[in-house]
């Protein structure tokens with residue numbers, strides 16, 4: 001099974017989880033980054049404003065062709081109870097995704113907020129023709145607990 005991990009991470013928590021998954025799962029890894037990065041001053045007002053409205057940022061890579069992959073692992077932090085405008089930009093640029101399967105991973109401070117963001121993320125992926133094979137929301141503790149991450153790895157491996 002050919003797997004691609006596509007993720008955004010602003011402050012490194014999601015990236016750290018993804019690296020642990022990538023250590024155990026054979027996959028291509030693609031980090032989505034904003035063309036205009038958020039400064040520490042603007043990330044809350046501008047990032048939350050854009051996330052709340054479901055906007056998508058201009059990102060690199062601009063397009064990601066996933067036609068060669070069987071499974072996509074899509075990961076993002078939660079901003080204002082929503083997926084980030086950066087991962088929205090990454091999803092917007094996916095091509096060849098009709099009929100593909102995705103495992104969605106979100107990191108956040110509060111699980112409740114993460115579960116809310118998951119709804120938007122799943123809708124966005126489904127609109128691209130992607131089926132959801134599994135999801136996980138990791139709060140601050142879960143994002144660094146090795147046992148929790150091992151469980152996520154087992155869940156992904158069983159797909």
Ligand SMILES: Cc1cc2nc3c(=O)[nH]c(=O)nc-3n(C[C@H](O)[C@H](O)[C@H](O)COP(=O)(O)O)c2cc1C
Pocket residue numbers: 008009010011012013014015043044047048076077078079080081082107108109110111113114143
């Ligand atoms: C702009 C901004 C908005 C955030 N909004 C939320 C939120 O609504 N709910 C929540 O649980 N965490 C929120 N967080 C916390 C992040 O989702 C959490 O720390 C995440 O794990 C960070 O991942 P990263 O280090 O990969 O960027 C927010 C963080 C930032 C920077």
